[in-house]
Amino acid sequence: MNLPSPEEKRRFSRRAVVTLLIAAAVVVIVVVAFVRALPDGDRELRAYQAAQPCPSAPDAPAECRWTQEFTISDIYLTKARNADNSAVLTDADGTEWETTYSSRGPVLNQLDEGDRVTATLWRGRVIEIAAHGRSQNTNDAPVDLRESRFALALAVVPPGLLVMAACVWRLVRRDLPAPTRGMAATLGLAGALFPVGIFARLMVGDRSDSPWAVVALWAVLAALAAVTAYICATYTKKTPDAEAGRTD
Incomplete structure (x- = not known):
């Protein structure tokens, strides 16, 4: 095995x-955002749930709930990931309210x-139709920030910690000319856990x-x-010589 030169070692170390x-900065930012949402991340949602019906139509934004009939004057549905569904609601006076939605149904x-x-x-x-x-x-409905930030933390923190572990591992083993299979498997697992966190949140929905x-x-x-990562890191393909020796 050819050992890396001092310059290659420095390059490996800088990258790691x-x-x-x-990775550490991303993990810290996400964790801090989640912790900050814990005390009152559902404050607006609780205020909405506790709001009483308005005695009459409010002339200005009010803390009470008001329900009325609207006519759909325009509607736009899309399946694009980066675009919102929308609808224009028109009241009896002709005033239009533009609303957006995260899903079609x-x-x-x-x-x-x-x-x-x-x-x-x-x-x-x-808030809703x-x-x-x-x-x-609608997209203006109050939400529990704790849930959304928890889902973000679940998608980001475990992969971030694995990336950090792989980097420390590489720094400790910087004398090697290339990352080991274990290092590669750790990074691969980190890359897999990020979409896993997003997929889990999307599959569960808003229950x-x-x-x-x-x-x-x-x-x-x-x-x-x-x-899967463990199998990739430890699997060794049997050589013809090993097979022949086993037969003998």
């Missing part, structure tokens, strides 16, 4: 240190221009028990990825 610092995809919907307003925003016995939140459901699904998928 830079990657280690970037269960209400928006059942509507067409001219259809009537019941919308709930709060703090001057359209209802039609055909179903309701759907009330979503944090625990996300963790359960993520754990299963992460275990499969870890087993």
Whole structure:
């Protein structure tokens, strides 16, 4: 085995240190964002759930809920990842309210221009629409930041820690001319866990028990990825000489 030159060692070390610092910074930012959301990350959601019906139509953004009928004057549905579905709601006075949605259903995809919907307003925003016995939140609906940031942390922190571990491993073994299979498998597992975290959140959706459901699904998928990484790191293909010796 040819040992790396001093210059190659320095190059390996620089790359590992830079990657280690970037991974550590990303992990710290995500963890801090999650911790900061823990005390009152659901404050707006709790305020909305506790809001009482308005006694009359509010003239300005109000803390109470107001429900009224609207007509769909324009609607746009898309399957593109980076675009929102949208609808323009027009009230009896002709005032238009532009609303956006993260998904097409269960209400928006059942509507067409001219259809009537019941919308709930709060703090001057359209929070949800209802039609055909179903309701759907708009993008202005209050959310529990703790859940969304927990999902982000689940997708980012474990891969980030694995990348950091691989970088430290590489620094300790910088005398090697190339990363070991274990190092490569660790980085591969880190790369796999990031989409696993996102996929688990998307599959669970907006269920009330979503944090625990996300963790359960993520754990299963992460275990499969870890087993695959272990097999890749430890599997050794048998050579013809070994087969011949075994036969003898």
